[in-house]
Amino acid sequence: MKWSISAHNTMRRCHRQLMFTQIVASHNARDVERREAFILKQLQYINTWQGSLIHEVLASSIPVALQTSRKINVEEMSLKAKELAMRQFAFSKAKLYRASGQTKSAAGDAFCALAEHEFDIPISQATVDRVFDAIKLCFDNLASQREFLQLLETGSRHKTEINMPFKLNGFTISANPDLFFISVRGKKIIVDWKIAESETSDYSKQLIVYGLALLSNGWWPDISATDIELYEVNLLKNYVRKHPFDADRVNEAEDFIFASTAEMTGLIGDIKYNDLESNEFEPANSPLTCAFCNFRPLCIQWLEKKGQSIENIFAVEKLLKTNSNDLAGTTNMIQGSLL
Numbered sequence: 001m002k003w004s005i006s007a008h009n010t011m012r013r014c015h016r017q018l019m020f021t022q023i024v025a026s027h028n029a030r031d032v033e034r035r036e037a038f039i040l041k042q043l044q045y046i047n048t049w050q051g052s053l054i055h056e057v058l059a060s061s062i063p064v065a066l067q068t069s070r071k072i073n074v075e076e077m078s079l080k081a082k083e084l085a086m087r088q089f090a091f092s093k094a095k096l097y098r099a100s101g102q103t104k105s106a107a108g109d110a111f112c113a114l115a116e117h118e119f120d121i122p123i124s125q126a127t128v129d130r131v132f133d134a135i136k137l138c139f140d141n142l143a144s145q146r147e148f149l150q151l152l153e154t155g156s157r158h159k160t161e162i163n164m165p166f167k168l169n170g171f172t173i174s175a176n177p178d179l180f181f182i183s184v185r186g187k188k189i190i191v192d193w194k195i196a197e198s199e200t201s202d203y204s205k206q207l208i209v210y211g212l213a214l215l216s217n218g219w220w221p222d223i224s225a226t227d228i229e230l231y232e233v234n235l236l237k238n239y240v241r242k243h244p245f246d247a248d249r250v251n252e253a254e255d256f257i258f259a260s261t262a263e264m265t266g267l268i269g270d271i272k273y274n275d276l277e278s279n280e281f282e283p284a285n286s287p288l289t290c291a292f293c294n295f296r297p298l299c300i301q302w303l304e305k306k307g308q309s310i311e312n313i314f315a316v317e318k319l320l321k322t323n324s325n326d327l328a329g330t331t332n333m334i335q336g337s338l339l
């Protein structure tokens with residue numbers, strides 16, 4: 001079985017959502033429900049999308065820029081993100097993510113599936129302008145982080161969105177930090193970009209899991225925790241936070257993964273799609289969680305099929321009838337509290 005920090009967060013939000021992501025969603029399945037779950041799994045709300053855009057541009061630009069000029073051109077990245085935003089928005093608006101053969105790998109960087117388009121929620125020009133403003137702000141903020149940029153520009157072996165899987169408690173632990181490089185002092189640096197409004201969200205668990213991945217995946221057999229530095233860089237709020245990493249944090253990361261994987265085993269174990277009829281997965285406790293859940297349409301069908309309560313979903317439908325400004329506000333609130 002596979003475990004990731006995002007699967008853990010999904011489990012915290014809603015067991016039924018975990019079921020849809022881990023068991024039901026399948027790109028290759030012939031079953032209509034499973035393919036639909038796969039499409040819904042790819043949806044993101046506009047606030048999350050602005051973060052994805054910035055991540056994509058940073059991932060594609062940083063290694064190239066540092067190999068060619070040893071300098072990060074923040075202005076160029078900002079323009080690139082805006083151009084990408086326009087192409088992705090057009091792709092999503094036309095609902096091309098539903099077209100046959102339009103997978104992420106086939107469509108390239110234009111691929112985008114916005115939940116607002118899928119659920120016919122109006123997107124005002126003001127909302128789109130806010131995305132462009134956020135993109136500019138994030139790159140301006142990056143330009144202002146001179147000390148961090150110097151660390152980045154003087155480093156070597158930059159790699160973005162690397163895959164550092166390792167085994168623990170019978171699971172394959174998936175760890176994909178946004179950026180890895182080696183500093184001039186020889187430290188192994190892991191960076192995770194955040195594009196989040198909330199300054200109080202705690203990303204320390206995610207960062208220490210990445211540190212544990214670097215210790216465990218065999219790239220450097222003799223590496224120790226003190227050789228690793230972990231940075232959370234919030235480009236929207238403009239701060240760089242260095243997370244401590246030592247032997248105690250390694251134990252903490254292992255304990256956290258052990259506890260989470262044990263809980264996940266208890267919930268989904270080796271349950272297959274065809275076994276689902278006889279298995280129960282609890283819905284979310286709060287209708288606010290349902291309000292921004294991609295699987296809402298499938299969940300409604302699922303609950304109705306089983307003759308179960310759909311009170312949460314009714315609350316969701318009421319929420320979705322609010323206007324788009326309210327919706328954006330609620331999205332911020334949920335992202336701040338849940339992600």
Ligand code: SF4
Pocket residue numbers: 014015016017020282283284289290291293294295296299300312
């Ligand atoms: S709609 Fe609600 S109960 Fe259903 S999967 Fe989503 S969060 Fe869970």
